[in-house]
Every structure is written in C-alpha cells, then in structure tokens.
Amino acid sequence: MxxxxxxxxxxxxxxxxxxxxxxxxxxxxxxxxxxFFLVWRDILVRYKQTVIGIAWVVIxxxxxxxxxxxxxxxxxxxxxEGVPYSLMVFSGMLPWFFxxxxxxxxxxxMVTNSNLLSKxxxxxxxxxxxxxxxxxxxxxxxFLVLVPFMFYYGLFPDWKVITIPFFLLLAIxxxxxxxxxxxxxxxxxxxxxxxxxxIVQIGLYVSPVGFSSNIVPEKWRLLYSVNPMVGVIDGxxxxxxxxxxxxxxxxxxxxxxxxxxxxxxxxxxxxxxERTFADLL
Numbered sequence: 001m002x003x004x005x006x007x008x009x010x011x012x013x014x015x016x017x018x019x020x021x022x023x024x025x026x027x028x029x030x031x032x033x034x035x036f037f038l039v040w041r042d043i044l045v046r047y048k049q050t051v052i053g054i055a056w057v058v059i060x061x062x063x064x065x066x067x068x069x070x071x072x073x074x075x076x077x078x079x080x081e082g083v084p085y086s087l088m089v090f091s092g093m094l095p096w097f098f099x100x101x102x103x104x105x106x107x108x109x110m111v112t113n114s115n116l117l118s119k120x121x122x123x124x125x126x127x128x129x130x131x132x133x134x135x136x137x138x139x140x141x142x143f144l145v146l147v148p149f150m151f152y153y154g155l156f157p158d159w160k161v162i163t164i165p166f167f168l169l170l171a172i173x174x175x176x177x178x179x180x181x182x183x184x185x186x187x188x189x190x191x192x193x194x195x196x197x198x199i200v201q202i203g204l205y206v207s208p209v210g211f212s213s214n215i216v217p218e219k220w221r222l223l224y225s226v227n228p229m230v231g232v233i234d235g236x237x238x239x240x241x242x243x244x245x246x247x248x249x250x251x252x253x254x255x256x257x258x259x260x261x262x263x264x265x266x267x268x269x270x271x272x273x274e275r276t277f278a279d280l281l
Contacts, residue, residue, distance in 0.1 A: 031122045038130035057141045061093040068210035078211045081244035092209040092233045098139040100200045105131035106179025124274040128179045160239040167235035174228040177263030180270040231255025
C-alpha cells in the first residue's frame with residue numbers, strides 16, 4: 001500500500017494486489033514476536049492444570065517402551081541387534097513420538113487458532129511451525145532420559161552421534177510437510193480430524209518402533225522405506241546404539257526424497273490455499 005498526494009493535497013490510499021505475497025517470507029521475520037508468543041502460550045497451556053505436568057513427557061515413552069518390550073521382545077522374541085530390547089525400543093520411540101505429536105498438533109493448529117486467523121493478518125505458516133517447535137521441547141526432554149538409560153546399560157555413542165541433528169531435521173521436515181497438507185485440508189474438510197488419529201495409530205505399527213527394520217525381507221526393504229520415518233528411526237539407532245544397526249542407504253535416500261516431495265508439495269498447497277482460511281473458518 002502506498003500513499004500518494006493528489007491535486008487537492010489530500011492523501012489517497014492505494015491498495016496494490018499481491019503486495020502481501022511479495023513480502024510473505026519477510027513478514028515471517030517481522031512477526032517473530034507473534035511466533036514466540038504462540039510457542040510460549042502452547043507450552044504453558046499444555047502443562048497448565050495437569051496432575052503430573054511435564055513428567056508426562058517422560059512417562060509416556062517409558063510406559064510404551066515397557067509394553068513393546070513385553071510384546072515384541074519377551075513374547076514374540078524378535079531380535080534386538082545385540083542391544084537391550086528396551087533400549088532399542090526407547091531410541092525408536094523418541095523420533096516417532098516427536099513425529100506423531102508434531103503431525104497431530106500442526107494439523108489441528110489452524111482450527112485451534114481460528115479466532116486469531118479471522119481477526120488479523122500474519123503469515124499463516126507461523127501457526128503450524130510454532131506447534132512443531134513445542135513438540136521439539138518434548139523431544140529434548142525425552143532425549144535427556146535416554147542418556148542415563150544408555151549409561152546404565154554401558155553403551156556410549158561414538159562419532160556417529162553428530163548425525164543426530166540431520167535425522168531430527170528429516171523428522172521435522174516430514175512432520176511439517178504432512179502437517180501443512182493436513183492443516184489446510186482440515187479447514188476445508190473437518191472430518192480429517194477424525195482420520196488423523198487412525199493414521200497415527202497405523203503409522204506406529206508400520207514403522208520400526210517396536211522392532212528392528214532388519215527383520216523386513218531384503219526384497220521389501222526399499223518399498224518399506226517409502227515410509228519416511230523408517231529412515232529417521234534407523235538413523236537414530238545407527239547414530240546412538242551402533243552395533244549391528246546399519247544404515248540401509250537405498251532406503252535412506254528414498255526417505256529423503258519422499259520427505260522433500262511431501263514438504264515442497266505441502267508448502268505449495270498451503271500457500272495456495274491460505275488466503276481462503278479466514279473465510280472458511
């Protein structure tokens with residue numbers, strides 16, 4: 001928008017179409033205070049008026065680890081690649097719980113913040129990104145539990161631990177890409193909020209959380225790796241536990257390519273549809 005002085009010495013407001021689009025990415029930085037406010041608000045809301053508070057971040061993966069260890073380790077007697085089965089499960093739980101939480105929170109974030117979206121302008125992508133940042137806080141708290149757990153079993157990571165940020169970034173891009181798709185679709189088709197829990201539940205069992213992906217037959221490994229979390233979980237175990245955990249490189253490349261495709265298409269679809277969000281909400 002620009003102000004121009006006409007012949008009668010009065011200001012005329014000129015609205016230029018598309019100007020907000022041209023400044024979109026710059027506006028993300030300009031609205032950084034709103035971004036930080038949303039992150040801090042969501043952290044406070046998540047643990048406010050709860051009985052066990054932030055301890056739930058630790059209790060949930062531990063309880064799930066115990067169940068998976070009993071079912072897959074004790075009853076099914078699946079191999080653990082030379083490490084304690086509970087430790088193998090816990091190392092797979094960390095990236096999976098981050099992904100599932102980030103996907104759920106980002107997918108519902110636009111509807112949850114509908115009052116804010118309908119009142120003021122700001123780059124809408126701030127909302128799902130802030131939801132994912134909150135889930136990162138949970139991830140780091142859970143990761144702190146894994147460290148003494150590894151020391152207890154006498155396992156110490158080697159140089160491969162420096163690759164953890166790469167696999168975490170892959171999980172962030174996968175969750176954000178899917179979250180952008182679903183958050184936009186959730187506004188237009190509200191029944192997606194009923195489908196999402198089912199998708200997350202199925203994803204838990206088709207991802208190598210409670211077992212090692214090495215049990216998948218070689219001829220199916222590449223197809224199995226179409227699930228981007230396969231490469232992330234295998235990468236976490238390779239970086240943290242070492243031993244017999246090896247990176248299946250064709251599968252890792254497939255996970256990276258698919259994650260990039262989902263992220264770019266999700267970003268493109270979100271940007272094309274976000275101007276209609278306020279009307280639909």
